[in-house]
Amino acid sequence: MSFDGDHLDRLESESITILREAFAAVDRLGMLWSMGKDSNAGIQLARKAFFGRVPFPVIHVDTGLEFPEVYAFRDRMAREWGLDLIAAPCPPIESMDPTLPPNARSASRKTAGLKNAIARHGFTGIIACIRRDEQSTRAKERVFSPRGAEARWEFRTQPPEFWGHFATRVPPGGHVRIHPLLGWTEVDVWRYVQREQISVVELYFAKDGRRFRSLGESDITVPMPSTAATLADIITELETIRTPERAGRTMDHEAEDSFERLRVEGYM
Amino acid sequence: MAPQELPLKVAVVGHIDHGKSTLVGRLLHDTGTLADGKVQEVEAMCRRRGMPFEWAFVTDALQVERDQGITVEVSYIRFRSARRRYVLIDAPGHRELVRNMVTGAASCDAAVLVVDATEGVREQSRRHGLLLHLLGVRQVAVAVNKMDLGGFAAGRFAAVEGDVVRYLASLGVPPQAVVPVAAHGGDNLARRSEAMAWYRGPTLLEALDRFEPPPPATARPLRLPVQDVYKFDHRRIIGGRIESGRLAVGDEVLFSPSNRVARVKSIEAWSDRPGFIPPQSAEAGQAVGLTLTDEIFVERGELLSHAHNPPLETSVFRARLFWLHAAPLEAGSRLTLRLGTAEAPVEVQAIERVVSSDDLAARDAARVEYLDVAEVVLRARRMLALDPHADNPATGRFALLNGIEVAGGGIISMEGYPDQRPLITPRAANVSTVEHRVGPVARAARNGHRGGVVWLTGLPSSGKSTLAMTAEQQLFAQGYQAFVLDGDNLRHGLNANLGFSPADRAENIRRAGEAAALFAQAGFIVIAAFISPYRADRDRARAAAQQPETAGFHEVYVRADLATCERRDPKGLYARARAGQIPEFTGISAPYEPPDAPDLIIDTCAATVEECAGRLLEYIQRQFAPPDS
Numbered sequence: 001m002s003f004d005g006d007h008l009d010r011l012e013s014e015s016i017t018i019l020r021e022a023f024a025a026v027d028r029l030g031m032l033w034s035m036g037k038d039s040n041a042g043i044q045l046a047r048k049a050f051f052g053r054v055p056f057p058v059i060h061v062d063t064g065l066e067f068p069e070v071y072a073f074r075d076r077m078a079r080e081w082g083l084d085l086i087a088a089p090c091p092p093i094e095s096m097d098p099t100l101p102p103n104a105r106s107a108s109r110k111t112a113g114l115k116n117a118i119a120r121h122g123f124t125g126i127i128a129c130i131r132r133d134e135q136s137t138r139a140k141e142r143v144f145s146p147r148g149a150e151a152r153w154e155f156r157t158q159p160p161e162f163w164g165h166f167a168t169r170v171p172p173g174g175h176v177r178i179h180p181l182l183g184w185t186e187v188d189v190w191r192y193v194q195r196e197q198i199s200v201v202e203l204y205f206a207k208d209g210r211r212f213r214s215l216g217e218s219d220i221t222v223p224m225p226s227t228a229a230t231l232a233d234i235i236t237e238l239e240t241i242r243t244p245e246r247a248g249r250t251m252d253h254e255a256e257d258s259f260e261r262l263r264v265e266g267y268m
Numbered sequence: 269m270a271p272q273e274l275p276l277k278v279a280v281v282g283h284i285d286h287g288k289s290t291l292v293g294r295l296l297h298d299t300g301t302l303a304d305g306k307v308q309e310v311e312a313m314c315r316r317r318g319m320p321f322e323w324a325f326v327t328d329a330l331q332v333e334r335d336q337g338i339t340v341e342v343s344y345i346r347f348r349s350a351r352r353r354y355v356l357i358d359a360p361g362h363r364e365l366v367r368n369m370v371t372g373a374a375s376c377d378a379a380v381l382v383v384d385a386t387e388g389v390r391e392q393s394r395r396h397g398l399l400l401h402l403l404g405v406r407q408v409a410v411a412v413n414k415m416d417l418g419g420f421a422a423g424r425f426a427a428v429e430g431d432v433v434r435y436l437a438s439l440g441v442p443p444q445a446v447v448p449v450a451a452h453g454g455d456n457l458a459r460r461s462e463a464m465a466w467y468r469g470p471t472l473l474e475a476l477d478r479f480e481p482p483p484p485a486t487a488r489p490l491r492l493p494v495q496d497v498y499k500f501d502h503r504r505i506i507g508g509r510i511e512s513g514r515l516a517v518g519d520e521v522l523f524s525p526s527n528r529v530a531r532v533k534s535i536e537a538w539s540d541r542p543g544f545i546p547p548q549s550a551e552a553g554q555a556v557g558l559t560l561t562d563e564i565f566v567e568r569g570e571l572l573s574h575a576h577n578p579p580l581e582t583s584v585f586r587a588r589l590f591w592l593h594a595a596p597l598e599a600g601s602r603l604t605l606r607l608g609t610a611e612a613p614v615e616v617q618a619i620e621r622v623v624s625s626d627d628l629a630a631r632d633a634a635r636v637e638y639l640d641v642a643e644v645v646l647r648a649r650r651m652l653a654l655d656p657h658a659d660n661p662a663t664g665r666f667a668l669l670n671g672i673e674v675a676g677g678g679i680i681s682m683e684g685y686p687d688q689r690p691l692i693t694p695r696a697a698n699v700s701t702v703e704h705r706v707g708p709v710a711r712a713a714r715n716g717h718r719g720g721v722v723w724l725t726g727l728p729s730s731g732k733s734t735l736a737m738t739a740e741q742q743l744f745a746q747g748y749q750a751f752v753l754d755g756d757n758l759r760h761g762l763n764a765n766l767g768f769s770p771a772d773r774a775e776n777i778r779r780a781g782e783a784a785a786l787f788a789q790a791g792f793i794v795i796a797a798f799i800s801p802y803r804a805d806r807d808r809a810r811a812a813a814q815q816p817e818t819a820g821f822h823e824v825y826v827r828a829d830l831a832t833c834e835r836r837d838p839k840g841l842y843a844r845a846r847a848g849q850i851p852e853f854t855g856i857s858a859p860y861e862p863p864d865a866p867d868l869i870i871d872t873c874a875a876t877v878e879e880c881a882g883r884l885l886e887y888i889q890r891q892f893a894p895p896d897s
Binding site: 007009010012013014016017020021023024047048049050051052053055132133136137139140142155156158159160161162163165167169171183185196197242243244256257260 | 371498539541
């Protein structure tokens with residue numbers, strides 16, 4: 001294998017190292033799987049890190065509001081990839097913080113569903129395939145993000161992280177979030193999906209002049225105009241596009257701070 | 269698909285309010301990087317807050333950052349120049365947020381130090397400069413910002429430029445360019461400033477494009493810290509990332525510090541693509557899995573190398589570290605060392621210097637406070653495998669944990685300390701021992717006392733030889749079989765081929781310790797008088813002399829303060845060392861590690877030679893008496 005500084009090889013190697021570090025340091029590890037392109041790439045990386053099988057459960061935090069294509073994809077790929085799937089239900093919207101704007105309030109059900117799953121299964125480490133370039137508060141995350149009992153993101157007191165030394169110790173009563181794809185970009189993920197021939201939900205590809213660039217709940221996600229019908233088309237489109245990736249995720253845009261509020265409370 | 273170059277990572281650092289985030293926001297705009305609608309979004313935010321347009325809001329995404337106008341947490345921002353892609357890391361400039369600056373800058377290939385033209389070099393400008401050097405960032409450009417506030421005056425720029433160049437050069441990171449900019453208006457960022465036509469150097473963007481990507485680590489010796497050992501199926505796979513060098517199937521590899529040797533049987537990799545063939549070789553940067561031909565025990569924390577090019581082994585090293593924890597570091601502080609994938613409890617043996625970032629002056633201090641940079645000596649209870657940072661950065665740097673928190677980090681120097689690997693590696697194979705027919709009990713019965721070693725350690729001129737010779741004479745007069753092994757005397761014969769380098773000092777003591785053990789076995793009371801500055805060496809001498817039914821090993825600390833020793837100086841050695849004529853002189857230019865739990869302390873400053881010898885004699889008579897008396 002030649003390793004002449006190829007970008008995707010480097011990124012892959014870094015992510016595998018992070019996943020192996022998490023596996024070595026954390027007892028009860030689980031990986032979030034939204035069936036989106038990023039977490040599919042995350043599963044491929046985990047299979048590479050651990051020589052063909054994902055050695056921990058994957059968790060779908062299920063609002064019940066995914067697109068039907070997404071549920072079908074989940075059940076098919078869980079079998080094909082041999083995943084130990086946990087479908088974790090979310091509490092109803094009525095029990096969510098009423099001061100949040102409506103779409104963010106809907107999204108906050110996922111935070112609650114995740115916290116319930118953590119408590120129920122005793123997870124002490126949660127792998128989430130978020131990226132810094134997706135959203136400007138995610139740009140400020142650490143690779144290993146320790147969370148206390150309330151799962152809050154304490155951005156004021158994040159631990160230092162340098163030379164591959166991460167805050168791998170689990171805080172008492174809490175868990176650690178692990179972000180193996182933090183340094184990847186949207187185009188990196190698509191190039192990797194193309195190179196590794198990773199299956200993705202067909203909603204990403206243009207149909208009748210529109211496609212989904214980012215997949216969320218069907219009630220708070222809208223498609224964008226596009227003619228990109230293949231992986232190569234998508235990569236070309238993203239090289240020139242100037243709109244942000246999460247433009248179609250309505251929860252981000254209701255108020256200046258809505259996504260920050262979600263993340264501080266423990267959203268991915 | 270053509271392979272793509274990695275983006276170059278550049279940290280933007282400097283004092284608070286000197287305009288780092290403004291510079292980043294404006295640079296993104298001027299290079300056409302901002303997404304559609306971003307400028308309008310920022311305009312709306314500023315309107316809501318009743319303030320003029322603020323470029324910093326592009327990266328300062330948190331509410332507290334926008335409300336207070338400061339950067340709290342590092343942002344990672346991408347953009348592209350005509351030459352290459354970049355990741356800019358916008359670091360906070362506030363004193364309380366240095367841990368975030370460290371996080372951002374540690375992974376960078378280069379840095380831009382932003383200095384306010386009206387304020388000049390300030391506290392965090394200095395501290396960030398110092399940290400950049402420690403973190404291994406060697407390419408720096410300086411942006412002298414807010415030139416518009418001083419009417420774009422060349423004189424103001426020249427004054428700040430002089431200061432900052434002098435400062436960075438003294439740290440060992442002379443700047444590659446110093447650029448006068450006005451970030452708010454975009455002057456000399458991506459666009460040459462008409463207002464500063466007097467400036468002939470590169471724009472900031474041109475200065476960035478002149479940085480070079482880091483050289484690959486493949487040219488250095490092979491180092492692979494073992495991350496984990498997997499047994500998912502019939503294979504036992506060793507996982508880890510190659511930090512430097514290259515590895516191929518069939519290579520003979522050594523695991524340190526366990527010192528087990530094996531051969532690489534296969535490089536394991538998984539792919540679901542049909543026809544995939546696992547690689548036969550791998551190199552620095554790759555995360556790999558290995559199997560071995562020999563069934564040896566390997567675990568996380570071992571450092572894999574080629575057998576012929578191993579890392580150093582030591583239980584003690586010198587470090588230059590940055591301290592990010594609120595609780596100060598003191599001599600005796602206990603911490604957890606993380607070195608590659610290894611973890612080991614360590615103790616701060618000594619704090620040698622504390623470097624203040626205000627004036628860069630090195631001071632003697634008993635404590636390392638929050639945000640200090642310091643030179644310390646760290647000691648582990650077990651052997652560690654490492655490289656000096658100058659030889660191999662990846663295996664020559666570490667993090668320190670206080671409890672579960674990452675509290676600091678640093679780089680390793682072995683100046684003054686030997687590699688202990690040659691001392692613990694037996695060279696000869698096929699050697700077995702032959703039983704004596706006369707044992708220690710029979711010898712003790714004939715001599716009227718047991719054999720054993722009394723080991724005198726202390727600074728030069730502390731009184732070891734005087735004490736040893738006096739005790740020997742008196743013991744002999746009383747019928748004891750006693751003999752002195754003296755450092756100076758042994759250097760005329762057994763150790764005549766050794767000098768005073770750390771490695772030779774260690775070998776000197778190894779031989780003396782083995783010789784002392786032989787005399788003790790022969791039934792003698794051995795009084796060994798050696799400076800023996802390293803604890804590890806004395807521990808080995810103790811191990812050599814620990815034999816059943818002898819009196820064993822007794823460590824005696826002959827204590828005298830440095831000033832007294834220097835005053836005595838019977839051989840004039842201190843004077844010559846002070847004059848620089850003797851390099852590596854213990855106490856002056858080479859370390860002395862006092863015993864942490866000696867069996868006896870004799871303070872030669874506080875008593876006469878006769879009194880001291882009397883105490884030693886009394887101790888020996890008690891400890892070396894035969895078991896039945």
